[in-house]
Amino acid sequence: MSRILELEGVSKRFGGLTAVNEVSLSVEEGQIYSLIGPNGAGKTTLFNLISAVLAPTSGRIVFDGRDITRMPTHALARLGIARTFQNLAVFKHETVVNNLLVGLHTHLGADPISAAFFWGRARREELKARERVEEIIDFLEIEDLRDHVVGTLSYGQQKRVELGRALAIGPRLLLLDEMVSGMNQEEREDIARFILDLKEELGMTVFMVEHDMGIVMDISDHVCVVNHGRKIADGTPAEVAADPAVIEAYLGTKQAA
Structure with missing residues (x-):
């Protein structure tokens, strides 16, 4: 190794x-x-x-x-390199899916025009990001929580979402x-x-x-x-x-x- x-x-x-x-x-x-x-x-x-x-x-x-x-x-x-924190660092007013999408921002590079009209590279990146989010949701076994607002979840579930967001960086x-x-x-x-x-x-x-x-x-x-x-x-x-x-x-x- x-x-x-x-x-x-x-x-x-x-x-x-x-x-x-x-x-x-x-x-x-x-x-x-x-x-x-x-x-x-x-x-x-x-x-x-x-x-x-x-x-x-x-x-x-x-x-x-x-x-x-x-x-x-x-x-x-x-x-x-990705990190989680001892104290929760999640967006509590957003859904689980949106929290995970935040972790993918480092991989998005479409130009502003494509992003605004959701075509070309922006559309491909968005679809790929959502596919990756679904993979993380499946891996962490939080399918039933995907559309929940994070602030309504238990502490342990919120920590799992934070882990998922770190994993989204790849x-x-x-x-x-x-x-x-x-x-x-x-x-x-x-x-x-x-x-x-x-x-x-x-x-x-x-x-x-x-x-x-x-x-x-x-x-x-x-x-x-x-x-x-x-x-x-x-x-x-x-x-x-x-x-x-x-x-x-x-x-x-x-x-x-």
Whole structure:
């Protein structure tokens, strides 16, 4: 497998605070790669650096051999990087279908005249976009919700719509930020199944920040652990779970009886 994402000595400082401290990691194409760590460890900041919400203070971020360190977020979408957010980022007053269509905007390029009169390239793009939306609806098993206004759906259903909108970009790398946070057990299991299907059926690479250790250990190929802004361990789920530095970071140093 080839490396699709590489971080080389990436740091982020906010004044005198170092939130991410010289983190290096690599993600292989087709992997489910999880980033974990205690609260305040720097996970979200690192995730925001990868998705260009923040710019690194130092270091390099490389996607598929291309330096994306200073690229804007919209440019990453065109390269094939999509992201969901810990807090819902959906259009609650629009239908499920319209929310998914928004994710396809990076693939639309018809000129204004064609778009206005809905002919030629604009018509072909619209029909293709709607076909893609139907594929995503089928994949996420939300056929009965397609025409519902998103704000009327349950939290778990809204998260599924947000995932669908990210998939509409057609990403090679999907960034999932606390995807199952706030979901019930059944909803968590559904999302874990979808993530596995993305890897196994579509060959997609998934990079996720996640607190649910059950899901992390069940579906991840590789796990990276950060604490106080530094990487303290990485490896298979079993290797990471047995690492003394990880155990101490989560549980604290064992005290003598």
